Amino acid sequence: MSHTPLPSTLTRSVEDYLKAIYRLSLGGAPAGTTEIAHLLDLAPASVTGMVKRLSEQGLLEHVPYKGVELTAVGRRAALRMVRRHRILESYLVAFLDYTWDAVHEEAERLEHAVSDGLIERMATALGNPSVDPHGDPIPAPDGTMVELVYTPLSEIPVGQSVELRRVETGQADRLRYFAEHGLVPGAAVMVVARQPFGGPIAVRTSGGEQLLGAELAGLLLCAAGAP
Amino acid sequence: MSHTPLPSTLTRSVEDYLKAIYRLSLGGAPAGTTEIAHLLDLAPASVTGMVKRLSEQGLLEHVPYKGVELTAVGRRAALRMVRRHRILESYLVAFLDYTWDAVHEEAERLEHAVSDGLIERMATALGNPSVDPHGDPIPAPDGTMVELVYTPLSEIPVGQSVELRRVETGQADRLRYFAEHGLVPGAAVMVVARQPFGGPIAVRTSGGEQLLGAELAGLLLCAAGAP
DNA sequence: TGCCAAAATTAGGGGTGCCTAAATTTAATT
DNA sequence: AATTAAATTTAGGCACCCCTAATTTTGGCA
Numbered sequence: 001m002s003h004t005p006l007p008s009t010l011t012r013s014v015e016d017y018l019k020a021i022y023r024l025s026l027g028g029a030p031a032g033t034t035e036i037a038h039l040l041d042l043a044p045a046s047v048t049g050m051v052k053r054l055s056e057q058g059l060l061e062h063v064p065y066k067g068v069e070l071t072a073v074g075r076r077a078a079l080r081m082v083r084r085h086r087i088l089e090s091y092l093v094a095f096l097d098y099t100w101d102a103v104h105e106e107a108e109r110l111e112h113a114v115s116d117g118l119i120e121r122m123a124t125a126l127g128n129p130s131v132d133p134h135g136d137p138i139p140a141p142d143g144t145m146v147e148l149v150y151t152p153l154s155e156i157p158v159g160q161s162v163e164l165r166r167v168e169t170g171q172a173d174r175l176r177y178f179a180e181h182g183l184v185p186g187a188a189v190m191v192v193a194r195q196p197f198g199g200p201i202a203v204r205t206s207g208g209e210q211l212l213g214a215e216l217a218g219l220l221l222c223a224a225g226a227p
Numbered sequence: 228m229s230h231t232p233l234p235s236t237l238t239r240s241v242e243d244y245l246k247a248i249y250r251l252s253l254g255g256a257p258a259g260t261t262e263i264a265h266l267l268d269l270a271p272a273s274v275t276g277m278v279k280r281l282s283e284q285g286l287l288e289h290v291p292y293k294g295v296e297l298t299a300v301g302r303r304a305a306l307r308m309v310r311r312h313r314i315l316e317s318y319l320v321a322f323l324d325y326t327w328d329a330v331h332e333e334a335e336r337l338e339h340a341v342s343d344g345l346i347e348r349m350a351t352a353l354g355n356p357s358v359d360p361h362g363d364p365i366p367a368p369d370g371t372m373v374e375l376v377y378t379p380l381s382e383i384p385v386g387q388s389v390e391l392r393r394v395e396t397g398q399a400d401r402l403r404y405f406a407e408h409g410l411v412p413g414a415a416v417m418v419v420a421r422q423p424f425g426g427p428i429a430v431r432t433s434g435g436e437q438l439l440g441a442e443l444a445g446l447l448l449c450a451a452g453a454p
Numbered sequence: 455t456g457c458c459a460a461a462a463t464t465a466g467g468g469g470t471g472c473c474t475a476a477a478t479t480t481a482a483t484t
Numbered sequence: 485a486a487t488t489a490a491a492t493t494t495a496g497g498c499a500c501c502c503c504t505a506a507t508t509t510t511g512g513c514a
Contacts, residue, residue, distance in 0.1 A: 013501065034461060046502055048463055053500090065462055065509055095322070096348045106342055113340035115333055121323045240471065261491060273472050275493055280470090292479055292492055 022078035030067025101175035135166030150221035249305035257294025328402035362393030362412035381444035
């Protein structure tokens with residue numbers, strides 16, 4: 001099955017818009033221009049202008065005053081950027097001694113500059129991984145991705161041991177904090193307490209430490225039941 | 228000794244101008260705007276405009292109608308780009324299976340996007356090399372570079388064997404041709420003939436092949452006398 | 455239903471960096 | 485010294501992508 005070719009020359013700016021709209025599209029609803037503006041740190045009016053241009057290019061569909069959705073072409077372009085980003089992060093951690101909290105910024109710039117060929121060479125060197133250091137799934141070169149569904153830690157019963165599979169934050173300081181306490185993908189943790197109403201959660205790490213915090217609830221995901 | 232800090236945010240375009248002007252400055256004379264335009268594939272009038280802006284920023288000195296020269300700050304910024312480019316080329320060849328004729332284009336884009344930190348990590352992984360795969364010297368992180376002076380092959384007497392040290396061309400097809408016949412830095416060659424008036428030259432490679440061509444004269448450099 | 459606040463868009467403007475076409479300067483030649 | 489061709493600069497414009505301020509639309513709520 002052949003694809004409509006992706007536009008060959010997207011600017012860095014356009015690539016960032018597509019990534020942002022893709023991220024927002026995961027929420028299910030069409031992305032609002034203000035949401036996009038917030039993610040990209042731009043004024044909403046600027047987004048309206050760019051959105052108009054990208055619609056004309058067929059990368060997204062815009063219903064004025066309603067919202068923005070990626071077209072099939074736009075989604076492939078966005079997933080291509082996601083693949084680049086996650087392969088880059090994986091490569092930097094595996095081969096150039098980066099820590100998982102330090103790779104994001106570097107990948108954020110490189111993803112706009114590397115060729116597809118280099119990404120594939122890096123992927124090969126890594127053994128074609130399916131997840132990156134944060135446990136995020138890596139889209140395939142053809143732009144397909146299996147979104148892995150994990151159970152949020154906040155839904156694991158008290159007393160159960162599980163394996164962390166994914167740490168969903170890009171914030172370097174949080175990642176550093178998690179890493180210091182062994183909360184990385186693959187780690188085993190036991191839920192030891194929970195506040196009422198789904199609030200903060202407490203876990204015991206394999207190192208015997210006990211940690212408490214609201215961040216733990218949503219940011220750490222796991223495969224339910226796996227020790 | 229401390230340096231004037233380099234401007235922290237140079238655009239890709241500015242970085243390319245500085246690199247081009249640096250290359251032309253090696254010829255000794257101030258660079259002309261038309262020369263720069265030719266190197267960057269731009270209209271001469273565009274160069275005049277940019278040159279004006281860069282002079283105001285203190286990156287170069289422009290004497291209207293005469294020519295352009297880098298200031299100390301501009302030269303350091305240019306050498307920083309040269310280091311990035313050559314470390315990147317070296318890394319791609321050493322660790323990601325690129326051939327020396329394929330790295331230029333990739334490095335040309337990456338050099339604008341990588342952080343100084345990543346370049347230094349790559350340099351460390353390479354063992355802090357002083358020359359890149361083409362034999363070109365790599366500037367130090369502080370922006371100093373020893374320009375190695377080799378004897379052009381065209382000046383080696385007929386019958387003498389020498390070691391190639393540097394292949395001075397960025398043209399991928401020529402590099403491929405040279406590589407196919409073993410003409411890479413480190414190779415031993417013997418000059419077997421020369422046309423009158425410093426014209427084309429003929430060499431015998433260690434593989435016993437005999438090659439003739441005008442390109443050989445200027446593009447291949449060697450350490451005189453070394454076998 | 456009518457009004458209000460939030461969201462989104464339009465209007466107008468600025469910086470960058472490129473272009474073409476029209477001067478202008480320089481340097482070489484006669 | 486005058487002419488001329490090449491190099492260079494100026495003038496005027498355009499595309500991109502951002503901004504602020506003003507206006508329009510929407511959706512919820514009294």
